[in-house]
Amino acid sequence: MIKYIKNSKGPTLGYSTDSGIKFLKKDGYRFKDLNKSGRLEPYKDWRLSAVERAKDLASKLFIEEIAGLMLYSRHQSIPATRGPFVSTYSGSTFEDSNAQPWELSDQQKEFLATDHLRHVLITTVESPNVAAKWNNNVQALVEGVGFGIPANNSSDPRHASDASKEFNEGAGGHISMWPESLGLAATFSPEVVKRFGEIAAKEYRALGLTTALSPQIDIATDPRWYRFEGTFGEDPHLSTDLCRAYIDGFQTSTADAEIEDGWGGYDSVNAMVKHWLVVDQVKVDAMLIGGFGKYAVYPGNNFKEHLKPFTEGAFKLEEKTEKAAAVMPYYTISYDQDQVNGENVGNSYNKYLIQNLLQGGTYQYDGVVCTDWLITADEPETVDQFAGKPWGVEDLTVAERHYKLLMAGVDQFGGNNEIEPILEAYQMGVAEHGEAFMRQRMECSAIKLLKNIFRTGLFENPYLDEGEVVRLLEIQNLWQKV
Template sequence: MNVRRIGYAWAALAALSSIPAQGQAATQPDLGARSAAKLTVDGLSFKDLNRSGKLEPYEDWRLTPQARANDLVGRMTLDEKAGTMMHGTVPAPGNTFGSGEHYDFEGAAKLINEKRVSSFITRLSGSGPAIAEENNKLQALAEQTRLGVPATISTDPRNHFQSTAGAGVDSGGFSKWPESLGFAAIGDDALMRRFGDVARQEYRATGIHVALSPQADLATEPRWSRITGTFGEDADLASRMVRAYVAGFQAGENGLSKDSVVAVVKHWVGYGAAKEGWDSHSPYGRYATFPGGNFAYHVKPFEGAFAAKAAGVMPTYSILENLSIDGKPVEQVGAGFNKYLLTDLLRGKYGFNGVILSDWAITNDCPAACRGEWKAGQPPVIGMPWGVDDLTETQRFAKALGAGVDQFGGTENSELLVGIVKSGQATEARLDQSVKRILVQKFEQGLFENPYVDPARAGRIVGSPAFQAEGEAAQARSLVLLEKKNGVLPLTAGKKVYLQGLDAKIAAARGLVVVDSPDKADVAIIRTGAPHQMLHPNYLFGLMQHEGDLDFKDGAADYEAIKQASAKVPTIVSVFLDRPAILTGVKDRASVLIGDFGVSDAALLDVLMGKAKAQGRLPFELPSSMAAVQSQASDKPYDSAAPLYRFGYGLTQ
């Protein structure tokens, strides 16, 4: 008995009920192909993806995505199913992270043909047309495989100012908007959804299908290094912003369509309650902790995502330290290995039926170079197997699979999943569940019909003047005016200005006279970042991320510049609040004090010269001292004693 042939027959029989009845309209989609032939059936065109010369149910765009996925899974080998469950990295020449302007297509072909991978993160930067061309070439490789399964291409956020590896990509030619915190500062749901819609258009124009965002994590621990990607510390505000973000990217709240970008909401759940502010990319930051008993508060922003029918969820690296829920201790493993968090809570209580995509490299080992012996210049060693450090890589795959993970981020080791099934540690039917979820989304997005994009169209859409203008207007709106004294604003043309951290050419183009010393100036303008320390330089992410104290310290270059300038001339200070800076030492020295969440020099000057208005309100409170920070609970909002500026503070301009 040929079990696979029987599977085909059942799938085909089930599919028949999904074909439109005779006389019912079937709208011919555009078909994009490089190597697959086209079939004509009933006067309609279809792609012959498996080169069989006949129309298979999975090739029939008249059928439902579910029927097509069922048929395709029945045709796949175990190797192909395991490959579908990998979410790898498109390699780039000479760059471990896959960054650059071109793909390594020889390396990509090996992943597609030998590992059977069909989902990838891209970290390319550059113009829209250039990225579109590279993604088209990748799709051409995927089209040549046995079943012609198209590639799904994902990205970290790329429309903002932050571009730290593992958190964001340089915006390149894409329109540039404030960080997520900036949208929370504005608090406008419609603007948030509009941003998602613009970014969706730019992503799809370049052949990107999955947004590894938004961050629904709450910024309740002010020392944490991932705050800039959140919507602040208020759960209700974050829930609204997350819902609007998802709706924008997915082109509505009714699930995926051919115009959607999958929103992968992260990081389920509690990541923002980082113990002592250490981030769980690194082994010393593996714990999130809940001394205030506030776990449920950290779930609330995800409810906004579920209301918008987010199609993806990414579990956190963090172990929820000594947490009990309903009297039951939560297993002390990272969320990607935690069956309670993924199966019982996420799928059970919240009814999530999309794809659970693990965060990157949870199945990897974390050897000595990962645990503090890494040196700059050495190849990076990345692994986050928190709580299962002593298991083998194969055992980690098996545990994550059992917990409920559908797809494994940052790895292409599909052969280990094959081995797990062959050794009886998991059934092939368990893989089928995840593979169907992944394939349904490819069908819903129309990738089997046409995964290719028009580079010329990408050139018109990506970073268009209209989108850029919208982004700059949002940047200006997101600024939070904290202090406004001495009648300094608005600046007028002809004013002599001393600048630090701001482009003199942009200031001069607005009629300001740039001088080289505060002594010669009418006003000084200083742009600076929130303070941080480098406390873990021998850890890869410790080297890249902002950690440590939040206060300006004597001897720090920017702080000394503020002190020196303000002693001689009224001084405007703009601080990039990627974390809640302690501005106690700056407040009385600044005539104008601004909190920014990603703003161009041009947009900042528009506000300073009265051509635009700062409308932001703080999405988190700004503490008054490090003692207050150290005394607060990591999981509670508004928990700093005597904050210098409270949540929601902002002056009118």
């Protein structure tokens, strides 16, 4: 059962009676005793900043718990009946199990409780009511484990009508319908795009989603690219303006909904802008051996034009959140663009593109860097299979790929449910650099990841009122019809 405690001039605290947590009282306020220590440690104190709380909690976590934060799940449908990954309920298929659609699958329980995973990518949902119940079950489970870190559920774009593509699989039904990004770009209106972001963010939060794996701001120059329609088109200046408006709409909370620096617990959704850095795969036969779209090339010598939507848009917002919460590099090898090490490896693996260019030098980006999905897994036998894309590092083991990504500056591994390769990578780092160095390296990522959870209010209340969810989505759809 979900219950709530209201603070006068403070946040409402939501909790599950099944999680076993208790409450602390200080200065007339209530705080959730998430790790059941009986002490008001800084990470539990909602009066402190998200950064202060994140640093305190990161310092307390075991390496296994930090490694769990660095995981980002494979695609999860609710109920778990779709997609390329097998899911079971008490050892049976969903159809044979008599399980309710909002129950957690065996695999979900495993990666949440055993692997400490807290970032879940959701695709299709049976209904908003089912999504709300599933979210509450997830949050009740993790609230009673360890330090009580909530789940940060997320989605690829879901406001279009076409769900035929894996990166748009949540589309259609129960929420307002909008054009895909290329259609929004055809309005030439940042105001319209920002308004879309504001509406979409409310609907995401109603479904228990606090991170959007969007916007996709690759500059589209080749209409043969199968992700062309997910972009804002070919104009870097238009893409920059629309990217800025999109993220401002998704991330910004105002008035009573604001917690800190434009972030809030009801309206704000973390935006993960993608893809750093890519061009829509020009087809060069000599470069396609071993993987479809393995290389991105820049025949017009306009590499810097692809930076603008990030550096002038996503990293220079007009509203108070200032910059996109996260960045996703693409699978591709940005061919011959590494000006320091001369490496031709996938963008997430490239230390120059991540550490030197994105995080250092001019741009000083300090948000989360999350790989695209399954880049640490092995390649399939044929390029049309949904499987690993370890481009440029095919000869490394899975653990060695994780270690290379850590050393390149990556914070999170997309499409990885299992903790073991990260722990192996950690031990590789200890052997090479010592335990103090690797502990600091892991904590650096943990602070970024936790900050995105704190500033969206999940530590205080990750739960949904199922009736309110249905009412809100009905209002949103009615608004669109008007």
